[in-house]
Amino acid sequence: MAETVKPPPKRRRILDPSAIVSVPIYSNQVSNSLQMKAPAFSDRESTGEKSKIHSTVFKAALPERQFPLKVRCRTDLHKIHVLPSTPLSAVVEQLSVKLGVPPPRLLLLREEAELSADATVGALGLGIADILECVVMAEAERDTPTGGDVDDVIKVRLQGKDRTMCQEFSVRRDAPLGSVFAQFSSGLAVVAQRKVSFHFDGCRLSSLQTPQELDMEDGDVIEVWT
Incomplete structure (x- = not known):
């Protein structure tokens, strides 16, 4: 029986490290762009940009909200729905209908001080927590x-x-x-x-x-x- 002949082992080629030349993957232009940093803005420039943004924001005027104004007359507590722009004369007219008394005989007081019928609810600073007093006066x-x-x-x-x-x-x-x-x-x-x-x-x-x-x-x- 014939004997098998083994091939001679391959010789490894040893390369000189100094002979290895590095090849860049990216071009010089791409490498420079990757190393670029974001431009820094000064505080003045950033403030100016913020002011420009805020200047474009406009606040819409809020609509007036209606609320019940409480008025005490004798032992009864009445609630009149008003707006800040509502004059007290309108409140007196509504009370006149509820009480069956002419408006000239009705007097609105806050802390014992008379309130002008020409003044508005907003001008007097009245709110939902306030309670006014209504005095019904005799005709004379x-x-x-x-x-x-x-x-x-x-x-x-x-x-x-x-x-x-x-x-x-x-x-x-x-x-x-x-x-x-x-x-x-x-x-x-x-x-x-x-x-x-x-x-x-x-x-x-x-x-x-x-x-x-x-x-x-x-x-x-x-x-x-x-």
Whole structure:
């Protein structure tokens, strides 16, 4: 049997490392572009870009929101839906329908100060948490009382810190002083109407009190604090 002859082993070729030449995968232009860094912007340039972005944003005007304005009359609490631009005269008209009383006989108060019917809800800063007081006055309370016993009518003088701020009113002994306070406050600015208060014998007065309850006499002076 013939013997198989093994082929001679292959000789490995040893390359000289110095003879290896590196070949770039990318061209010089591509390599330079890969090494480029993003351009740095200065604070002034970035601020300018932000301002340009913000300048293109416009805020649309928000529509007025309706809310219930609470008004207390005697023991009842009424809710009148209003807008910030609604004048108080419109509130008085709605109360007039609910109460069956003419608008001239209704008086709106906040902290015992009369509110002007020409002022708007927004101008007075009224909100959903506020509660106004509504006073229903008798027909004769707006005018100088006439008829009846002369002793039932007295004159009271409302005097402020300024001597020029002095007015005299005629009122029945059994009539609430709210009508007098309202007539006096109507000549004050809106800001002053919010702060005004009336005092007699060192005590703060309520618009529902009467001269008879306070034991007032003809010619007594009510102090006005603003």
